[in-house]
Amino acid sequence: MLTITDLHASAGGKEILKGISLTINAGEVHAIMGPNGSGKSTLAQVIAGHPGYEVTGGSIAYEGQDLLDLEAEERAQAGVFLAFQYPVEIPGVTNAYFLRAAYNELRKARGEDEVDPIEFLDVMEEKLKVVEMDASFMQRSVNAGFSGGEKKRNEILQMAVLDPKLAVLDETDSGLDIDALRIVAEGVNKLKKPTNATIVVTHYQRLLNYIVPDFVHVLAGGRIVRSGGKELALELEAKGYDWLLEPAGV
Amino acid sequence: MPTTSYADQFAAALAAGEGPAWLPALRERAFARFHALGFPTTRDEDWHFTSVTPIAERTFKAIRPAATTLTLADLEAHLLDPDWHRLVFVNGRLEPALSTFAGLPAEVQVSTLSEALREQPEWVQKHLGTLAAFDTAAFTALNTAFMQDGVVVRVPKGEVVEVALHILHVTDAQAQGAAIHPRLLVVAEPLAQLTLVESHVAVGAPSYLVNAVAEISVANGARVDHYKLQRESAEAYHVGTVQVTQGRDSIYHSFSFAEGAALSRTNVYTKLAGTGSEARLNGLYVLDGAQHADHQTFVEHLAEACASRELYKGILDGESHGVFNGKVYVDPVAQRTDGKQTNKALILSEKARVDTKPQLEIFADDVKCTHGATVGRLEQLPLFYLKSRGIGAENARALLTYAFAAEVLETIEVDALRVTLEKAIFERFTHHRMD
Numbered sequence: 263m264l265t266i267t268d269l270h271a272s273a274g275g276k277e278i279l280k281g282i283s284l285t286i287n288a289g290e291v292h293a294i295m296g297p298n299g300s301g302k303s304t305l306a307q308v309i310a311g312h313p314g315y316e317v318t319g320g321s322i323a324y325e326g327q328d329l330l331d332l333e334a335e336e337r338a339q340a341g342v343f344l345a346f347q348y349p350v351e352i353p354g355v356t357n358a359y360f361l362r363a364a365y366n367e368l369r370k371a372r373g374e375d376e377v378d379p380i381e382f383l384d385v386m387e388e389k390l391k392v393v394e395m396d397a398s399f400m401q402r403s404v405n406a407g408f409s410g411g412e413k414k415r416n417e418i419l420q421m422a423v424l425d426p427k428l429a430v431l432d433e434t435d436s437g438l439d440i441d442a443l444r445i446v447a448e449g450v451n452k453l454k455k456p457t458n459a460t461i462v463v464t465h466y467q468r469l470l471n472y473i474v475p476d477f478v479h480v481l482a483g484g485r486i487v488r489s490g491g492k493e494l495a496l497e498l499e500a501k502g503y504d505w506l507l508e509p510a511g512v
Numbered sequence: 513m514p515t516t517s518y519a520d521q522f523a524a525a526l527a528a529g530e531g532p533a534w535l536p537a538l539r540e541r542a543f544a545r546f547h548a549l550g551f552p553t554t555r556d557e558d559w560h561f562t563s564v565t566p567i568a569e570r571t572f573k574a575i576r577p578a579a580t581t582l583t584l585a586d587l588e589a590h591l592l593d594p595d596w597h598r599l600v601f602v603n604g605r606l607e608p609a610l611s612t613f614a615g616l617p618a619e620v621q622v623s624t625l626s627e628a629l630r631e632q633p634e635w636v637q638k639h640l641g642t643l644a645a646f647d648t649a650a651f652t653a654l655n656t657a658f659m660q661d662g663v664v665v666r667v668p669k670g671e672v673v674e675v676a677l678h679i680l681h682v683t684d685a686q687a688q689g690a691a692i693h694p695r696l697l698v699v700a701e702p703l704a705q706l707t708l709v710e711s712h713v714a715v716g717a718p719s720y721l722v723n724a725v726a727e728i729s730v731a732n733g734a735r736v737d738h739y740k741l742q743r744e745s746a747e748a749y750h751v752g753t754v755q756v757t758q759g760r761d762s763i764y765h766s767f768s769f770a771e772g773a774a775l776s777r778t779n780v781y782t783k784l785a786g787t788g789s790e791a792r793l794n795g796l797y798v799l800d801g802a803q804h805a806d807h808q809t810f811v812e813h814l815a816e817a818c819a820s821r822e823l824y825k826g827i828l829d830g831e832s833h834g835v836f837n838g839k840v841y842v843d844p845v846a847q848r849t850d851g852k853q854t855n856k857a858l859i860l861s862e863k864a865r866v867d868t869k870p871q872l873e874i875f876a877d878d879v880k881c882t883h884g885a886t887v888g889r890l891e892q893l894p895l896f897y898l899k900s901r902g903i904g905a906e907n908a909r910a911l912l913t914y915a916f917a918a919e920v921l922e923t924i925e926v927d928a929l930r931v932t933l934e935k936a937i938f939e940r941f942t943h944h945r946m947d
């Protein structure tokens with residue numbers, strides 16, 4: 263589904279990703295872990311098409327297409343979804359309008375009819391349950407005045423509505439209490455299908471008790487310094503990151 | 513700037529004028545003042561960014577309009593809410609057949625200026641021209657010299673008017689080349705409440721000058737909500753001045769919306785003269801092409817513990833030019849003043865520009881006064897967020913432009929009006945219907 267080859271990216275003239283290679287197949291869950299500042303969000307944003315990062319080398323192939331050739335909205339329409347580490351507040355646009363606009367854009371891209379606000383209510387009713395969110399959230403402005411946990415849940419709500427093939431969850435666990443964490447993780451698990459794949463970015467092992475990864479990669483200094491199975495996450499939990507950083511020269 | 517071109521018109525108007533003896537005297541004083549001041553120039557501090565040369569170079573004519581042939585159906589889009597009490601003026605002339613205010617509580621007096629002058633000249637004399645000073649304001653002087661049929665509203669003590677009063681000024685082809693000087697006098701007596709909607713609209717694209725003056729007295733414990741919609745013809749000139757005086761614990765909320773006219777200037781001035789009074793002055797202007805819109809606010813904190821809040825936003829496209837000048841004066845007696853002023857402009861094109869100037873004069877020490885101004889383009893991060901959900905660049909920009917306006921439209925407390933403006937702005941930028 264996704265093949266990243268020797269990816270280099272920079273921002274503000276500074277190289278952040280220094281040669282990342284990664285292959286993800288349908289049905290898999292990959293965790294990307296690593297200390298703060300190692301480039302995890304940069305990788306997530308580059309996959310989603312953030313214009314603030316310049317790809318200086320390497321490639322990303324997604325479903326047989328050159329992902330880097332697509333605009334951010336085209337990537338979304340092709341099934342790529344990023345749950346933001348810091349979801350953006352958009353005062354003045356209701357969650358309901360925003361979600362329906364996004365939903366319809368994706369339907370249009372697939373050659374399907376748009377749904378009207380009434381039809382969309384039915385879609386929403388079901389999706390709100392996935393993240394145990396109250397319908398009143400729909401009439402509020404996108405993320406505006408939401409608590410940290412509500413913002414993260416709202417990201418997963420969007421994921422539920424947009425039904426992506428490749429979901430990248432960037433620190434979706436940060437700022438969540440244990441109940442919210444469980445709800446969000448269960449939401450993600452419910453959305454899992456053999457035909458889609460998930461990248462879970464986190465620097466705590468905690469989330470991985472709920473969303474169990476098939477592979478764990480450790481990112482440090484813009485490079486993947488170690489890959490392994492789910493037991494690698496436990497090892498990191500016990501030993502920290504330092505034992506991986508020094509031998510890697512970071 | 514030449515003002516002599518209006519002298520003949522003034523002499524004729526004075527000769528034809530009716531009303532009590534003090535009125536021609538007031539008019540003469542006003543015209544003399546206008547003559548002495550002349551039209552403002554960009555050398556005047558208050559007009560630094562706005563040249564009124566296009567107005568000063570022409571001589572707009574006083575007209576005696578014939579009864580209109582426009583019907584309510586022609587004005588449907590401008591009625592906003594058909595259930596409101598409504599006074600419709602076409603080219604400055606009241607059209608009783610298009611108006612409806614019989615449903616107002618009997619105690620509330622709504623009349624034309626000429627009626628009020630006939631029926632209660634002393635009461636009118638006590639108020640008219642006393643709030644809207646013209647010694648330093650040429651356009652207010654010109655209005656006072658030429659004002660014709662205006663509206664006089666008196667809400668007696670304790671009376672709460674539940675349904676909004678809409679004063680709708682319509683201009684059409686008959687107004688080509690004309691000057692119209694609407695006048696509004698509102699007196700809300702102690703504890704009275706009134707919601708006023710003042711619209712200025714056009715049918716077709718005539719070129720004319722509207723020079724409106726409103727005087728509003730908000731007595732102790734009274735509240736006036738005043739919505740002004742400037743949707744003049746694209747060829748028109750609009751100068752509007754609202755001058756308010758507030759008593760103790762009174763509330764005056766103003767919302768000023770401007771999207772019309774080639775050149776416009778909107779002044780909202782309030783004097784917080786009674787302890788504990790509150791003013792909220794908000795506004796939104798949306799410009800395109802070669803439009804120029806200038807907004808000036810002036811809040812005078814003249815008593816203790818008063819609050820003022822201002823939020824003005826502008827959206828500018830094409831080669832348009834916006835000006836915002838927010839003046840705040842805090843008198844030495846006005847301790848515990850709480851003032852906040854914000855103005856934000858969103859620039860959509862290369863050539864649009866904004867000049868913004870906050871002016872704070874503070875002479876008391878126990879004061880909380882802040883101001884902030886931003887001028888900029890759409891932010892990258894929200895754009896990326898929307899695009900990352902599959903919303904195309906053009907739609908994302910349109911949606912964020914609407915959202916920029918929505919923050920201030922949200923403060924409109926009259927539902928029918930808020931929804932109308934939200935829809936209008938949404939459709940203007942997204943080219944989609946809002947549902």
Ligand SMILES: Nc1ncnc2c1ncn2[C@@H]1O[C@H](COP(=O)(O)OP(=O)(O)O)[C@@H](O)[C@H]1O
Binds near residue numbers: 297314
């Ligand atoms: N837009 C940017 N401009 C400049 N530096 C950036 C930018 N984004 C990230 N960085 C820098 O790149 C490094 C990696 O950041 P990030 O990808 O956010 O790390 P992580 O998500 O692993 O904590 C940090 O040193 C950060 O300061």
Ligand SMILES: [Mg+2]
Binds near residue numbers: 302303347433
């Ligand atoms: Mg990060």
